[in-house]
Amino acid sequence: MSVPSLPPTAFDEQAAVADIAGIEPRGRMAFLRAPALRRPSMLFGLGVVVFFVLVAIFAPLLEPYDPRAKTGAVYEAPSSAHWLGTDDGGADMLSLVIAGSRVSLIVGFAAALVAMLIGGTIGLWSGFYGGKSDTILMRITDYVLVIPDIPLMIIIAALFGRSLTNIILIIGIIYWTSTARLIRAQTKSVRERAYVTRARALGARNQRLIGKHVLPQVMPLLIANTVLTVAIAIFAETYITFLGLGDPSLISWGRLIENAFTGDAVLNDAWWAIVPPGVCVTLVILACTMIGMAMEDALNPRLRVGHLSVRRFRLRPLKGALETE
Amino acid sequence: MTAPLLQVENLHVWFDLEGGGELHAVQGVSFDLAEGERVGLVGESGCGKTTAILAVMGLLPPSASIAGKVFLDGEDILAQGEETMSPHRWVDVAMVFQGAMNAFNPVKTVGEQIVEPMELHGTASGKQARQQAGELLERVGIPAARASSYPHQFSGGMRQRAAIAMALACTPKVLLADEPTTALDVMVQAQILQLLVGLAADFGLALILVTHDLPIVAQVCERAAVMYAGEIVELGPTDALYHDPRHPYTRLLFAATPDLYGEDAVVSIPGTPPRLDRELTGCPFAPRCDSSFAPCATVKPKLISTAADHTAACHLNDPALKAAS
Amino acid sequence: MSTGAENGKPPLLEVEDLVTRFPVPRGFVGAASRRPKLAVRAVDGVSFSLRKGEMLALVGESGSGKTTTAQSILRLVEPESGTIRFLGEDITKVGSGRMRSVRRHAQLIFQDPYESLDPRFRVRDTVEEPLIVHGEGGGHSEREERVRDALTRAGMTPPELFLDRFPHELSGGQRQRTAIAASLVLDPQLLVADEPVSMLDVSVRAGILSLLDELRRTGLGILMITHDLSTAAHFADRIAVMYLGRIVEEGSARDVVRDPKHPYTKALLSVVPQRDPRATTTPQILKGETPNPIAIPPGCRFNPRCPIAIPECRATDPELRSPAGARAGHEAACIRA
Numbered sequence: 001m002s003v004p005s006l007p008p009t010a011f012d013e014q015a016a017v018a019d020i021a022g023i024e025p026r027g028r029m030a031f032l033r034a035p036a037l038r039r040p041s042m043l044f045g046l047g048v049v050v051f052f053v054l055v056a057i058f059a060p061l062l063e064p065y066d067p068r069a070k071t072g073a074v075y076e077a078p079s080s081a082h083w084l085g086t087d088d089g090g091a092d093m094l095s096l097v098i099a100g101s102r103v104s105l106i107v108g109f110a111a112a113l114v115a116m117l118i119g120g121t122i123g124l125w126s127g128f129y130g131g132k133s134d135t136i137l138m139r140i141t142d143y144v145l146v147i148p149d150i151p152l153m154i155i156i157a158a159l160f161g162r163s164l165t166n167i168i169l170i171i172g173i174i175y176w177t178s179t180a181r182l183i184r185a186q187t188k189s190v191r192e193r194a195y196v197t198r199a200r201a202l203g204a205r206n207q208r209l210i211g212k213h214v215l216p217q218v219m220p221l222l223i224a225n226t227v228l229t230v231a232i233a234i235f236a237e238t239y240i241t242f243l244g245l246g247d248p249s250l251i252s253w254g255r256l257i258e259n260a261f262t263g264d265a266v267l268n269d270a271w272w273a274i275v276p277p278g279v280c281v282t283l284v285i286l287a288c289t290m291i292g293m294a295m296e297d298a299l300n301p302r303l304r305v306g307h308l309s310v311r312r313f314r315l316r317p318l319k320g321a322l323e324t325e
Numbered sequence: 326m327t328a329p330l331l332q333v334e335n336l337h338v339w340f341d342l343e344g345g346g347e348l349h350a351v352q353g354v355s356f357d358l359a360e361g362e363r364v365g366l367v368g369e370s371g372c373g374k375t376t377a378i379l380a381v382m383g384l385l386p387p388s389a390s391i392a393g394k395v396f397l398d399g400e401d402i403l404a405q406g407e408e409t410m411s412p413h414r415w416v417d418v419a420m421v422f423q424g425a426m427n428a429f430n431p432v433k434t435v436g437e438q439i440v441e442p443m444e445l446h447g448t449a450s451g452k453q454a455r456q457q458a459g460e461l462l463e464r465v466g467i468p469a470a471r472a473s474s475y476p477h478q479f480s481g482g483m484r485q486r487a488a489i490a491m492a493l494a495c496t497p498k499v500l501l502a503d504e505p506t507t508a509l510d511v512m513v514q515a516q517i518l519q520l521l522v523g524l525a526a527d528f529g530l531a532l533i534l535v536t537h538d539l540p541i542v543a544q545v546c547e548r549a550a551v552m553y554a555g556e557i558v559e560l561g562p563t564d565a566l567y568h569d570p571r572h573p574y575t576r577l578l579f580a581a582t583p584d585l586y587g588e589d590a591v592v593s594i595p596g597t598p599p600r601l602d603r604e605l606t607g608c609p610f611a612p613r614c615d616s617s618f619a620p621c622a623t624v625k626p627k628l629i630s631t632a633a634d635h636t637a638a639c640h641l642n643d644p645a646l647k648a649a650s
Numbered sequence: 651m652s653t654g655a656e657n658g659k660p661p662l663l664e665v666e667d668l669v670t671r672f673p674v675p676r677g678f679v680g681a682a683s684r685r686p687k688l689a690v691r692a693v694d695g696v697s698f699s700l701r702k703g704e705m706l707a708l709v710g711e712s713g714s715g716k717t718t719t720a721q722s723i724l725r726l727v728e729p730e731s732g733t734i735r736f737l738g739e740d741i742t743k744v745g746s747g748r749m750r751s752v753r754r755h756a757q758l759i760f761q762d763p764y765e766s767l768d769p770r771f772r773v774r775d776t777v778e779e780p781l782i783v784h785g786e787g788g789g790h791s792e793r794e795e796r797v798r799d800a801l802t803r804a805g806m807t808p809p810e811l812f813l814d815r816f817p818h819e820l821s822g823g824q825r826q827r828t829a830i831a832a833s834l835v836l837d838p839q840l841l842v843a844d845e846p847v848s849m850l851d852v853s854v855r856a857g858i859l860s861l862l863d864e865l866r867r868t869g870l871g872i873l874m875i876t877h878d879l880s881t882a883a884h885f886a887d888r889i890a891v892m893y894l895g896r897i898v899e900e901g902s903a904r905d906v907v908r909d910p911k912h913p914y915t916k917a918l919l920s921v922v923p924q925r926d927p928r929a930t931t932t933p934q935i936l937k938g939e940t941p942n943p944i945a946i947p948p949g950c951r952f953n954p955r956c957p958i959a960i961p962e963c964r965a966t967d968p969e970l971r972s973p974a975g976a977r978a979g980h981e982a983a984c985i986r987a
Contacts, residue, residue, distance in 0.1 A: 593857035
């Protein structure tokens with residue numbers, strides 16, 4: 001007896017409804033609900049960054065005193081009048097720290113944006129087009145990577161002046177390389193995906209392939225990487241200014257630390273002149289790093305470390321209802 | 326009648342789901358295997374066949390919980406979980422994993438990787454182990470001299486043979502093969518299947534062949550179990566499964582498989598398998614079944630014997646229920 | 651050569667002596683030591699034709715060149731020599747502009763339904779994309795109409811249920827139907843399907859294959875690449891068996907499967923497992939595996955593994971011709987056929 005023949009079943013509506021009945025729509029932004037993004041580190045990081053951004057925005061309203069005015073004695077210890085004491089010029093430290101947040105954060109975000117634009121563009125172009133342009137761009141990236149950042153910054157600052165814009169540009173121009181490499185790798189991998197080949201096969205031009213298919217896949221990683229670059233940029237601003245290359249008319253955390261150093265704060269036991277700006281820089285960098293890493297984890301689940309221990313499954317006693325007769 | 330070599334009794338596997346809840350991946354699977362016997366475990370993706378044999382090997386992740394008994398030569402190796410399972414792993418029950426040909430360590434020679442389990446389990450070491458590895462390679466059709474080659478120097482078919490040799494390293498009694506020929510060409514597939522049949526015949530090796538490809542099971546295995554939604558829905562000689570199927574899913578699965586010389590129209594089964602993270606009422610196949618009747622939606626069918634050594638879980642085999650409808 | 655023109659009209663697709671090679675990079679050391687330039691001859695002289703309303707299955711194992719042939723026809727990979735004629739027009743060397751307009755009429759369906767859809771595009775976006783790329787379908791509502799139409803033709807009814815879904819909210823079969831709908835929206839005349847069902851569950855395959863069959867009936871020409879002889883036997887009108895870059899046998903599906911003339915075809919058919927456990931065919935398992943296309947054996951490329959090879963086989967590279975006793979249109983490249 002052979003298998004009885006059945007009429008081929010057509011795809012029917014009921015089956016279609018049944019098919020999707022169990023699937024909840026998740027939408028494009030589904031990854032935002034990934035557990036990695038609810039980690040305490042992410043929430044802490046977000047909280048800290050938001051806090052400092054608000055401080056920077058409302059700085060003039062929050063400063064108890066004019067940060068540039070002499071409102072107390074030199075190196076006055078913290079007191080109820082000056083919560084963080086005063087610096088070597090008698091200006092209120094708390095006001096200075098609050099004021100400093102503006103420049104530090106502006107430089108951090110702006111420089112990271114410059115780095116992202118340069119690195120992202122180079123990475124995207126290199127990864128998508130490959131060939132000669134890839135080789136050339138990657139060689140350029142290697143050369144820039146290899147140049148020692150501090151001497152380069154000193155030279156550029158000496159040549160072009162020390163304005164805020166220049167500082168932003170200097171940082172941006174030096175720190176785009178790792179972004180470029182990361183985006184190039186990601187672009188290369190996305191470019192090989194079947195849906196990009198399919199779009200090309202149906203005649204889509206490169207602009208469309210990049211704009212609609214590749215960039216959206218690469219963007220989240222680019223953003224995560226930019227957040228990490230913010231941390232680097234803030235730190236870079238701090239030590240550029242510490243080295244005396246910053247704009248002397250601007251107040252930033254790096255400036256405050258530099259000031260404390262040249263003003264012999266340590267000799268005067270004036271810890272309040274050094275520690276607060278240092279703590280602020282550290283906190284913001286830490287926060288950005290936490291956010292960036294949590295985002296990368298959410299986007300790339302393979303980054304999660306697998307279990308290296310012996311796997312132990314659990315045994316369950318068979319409950320009455322499960323026994324076969 | 327001799328006691329079966331391997332006896333799986335009422336095996337259940339649950340996986341913990343992110344965000345609470347459980348997936349009941351294997352629901353009360355029972356079957357046995359005699360020495361030298363070749364049994365097929367057939368089903369489509371998600372039916373639980375791979376999970377079931379991983380449970381037999383105790384190779385499930387910590388998010389899994391298992392219930393049931395697995396008797397090897399009369400001893401319940403699942404009784405104390407990892408403690409009772411590990412002495413038998415590879416030594417008595419070995420496995421060729423899905424995609425095993427791609428799971429080789431690229432920096433070790435093939436010979437070293439076959440020797441590894443021998444030394445780990447203490448069945449042989451040093452010169453003796455290397456000699457045995459050479460013999461194993463010959464047994465699977467690879468010249469022993471190739472033991473010093475690296476995996477990338479082997480073709481896909483040869484790597485699959487090497488994976489089988491690795492599984493046989495500690496001369497097990499039972500070999501579990503999960504989709505051993507899925508990524509291989511049909512000619513190489515024939516070679517590998519011929520090899521597996523030969524091993525079972527020459528060395529009394531009991532074989533469980535897990536696959537979605539019915540014709541392979543029809544040609545290679547004497548008995549087979551058809552799985553659907555985590556359960557075995559039919560179990561019997563492959564001849565009976567084709568010529569006298571007692572479960573509509575078995576019948577439809579055969580009908581959905583095109584045959585070289587068959588004239589019958591090929592059918593598709595509308596709908597999708599049910600979600601296993603919820604309690605199901607009635608027969609899990611009922612929504613897609615072409616022969617469902619009154620009791621199917623509410624009463625879950627149990628495996629009933631329909632002939633010697635042939636069981637099926639379908640109300641159509643129950644004369645009492647059929648009469649009542 | 652198989653029959654070409656019918657009713658005086660040229661066939662949909664005509665391929666003649668197609669050759670596609672991939673150079674093997676020698677590297678610095680190789681070039682310095684003047685190692686001879688090697689090339690992988692993926693497609694080494696393939697000729698066939700496809701008419702409207704016909705399904706031709708290009709069957710072969712890995713290394714046979716079937717996928718490269720399909721890619722070469724659509725110029726996704728540039729062929730080295732030979733002629734490709736689509737609707738009578740020679741498209742082998744035309745520029746990318748002309749090729750873009752050709753691509754409206756020849757669409758490709760991929761093997762992997764899980765990868766061939768952009769995960770960020772909804773079903774409506776994926777199916778609409780060809781219209782946007784080619785600037786067709788006037789306004790938004792007109793395009794939506796065509797999208798729904800294509801989805802219905804692909805068996806995704808009612809279309810409303812699927813329009814706003816993302817690929818991860820669809821089953822494998824539904825994703826493949828979405829890809830098919832995207833290829834139908836421009837009303838193509840040729841569909842090239844590369845292993846369209848090999849990554850789908852068995853119970854879903856017949857649905858997709860029947861859909862392709864139905865489309866064929868409405869006049870589409872379908873070139874199906876597959877390694878599965880059973881699928882080809884059931885759904886294709888004609889089968890061409892490829893080995894190491896050449897077609898070794900070609901004919902109607904019935905002829906090739908029931909009366910194979912080439913020893914490779916015979917061996918291949920004998921090892922395909924059948925559903926019926928009682929089916930008795932003595933499998934002719936060939937030794938070894940398909941050789942690397944870098945080093946193609948001299949003479950008949952199959953001779954090292956051929957069960958009936960004679961010394962002459964090492965000297966002659968056989969042409970595709972109709973063997974004695976074969977029906978018209980059934981050809982094999984074997985001097986002993």
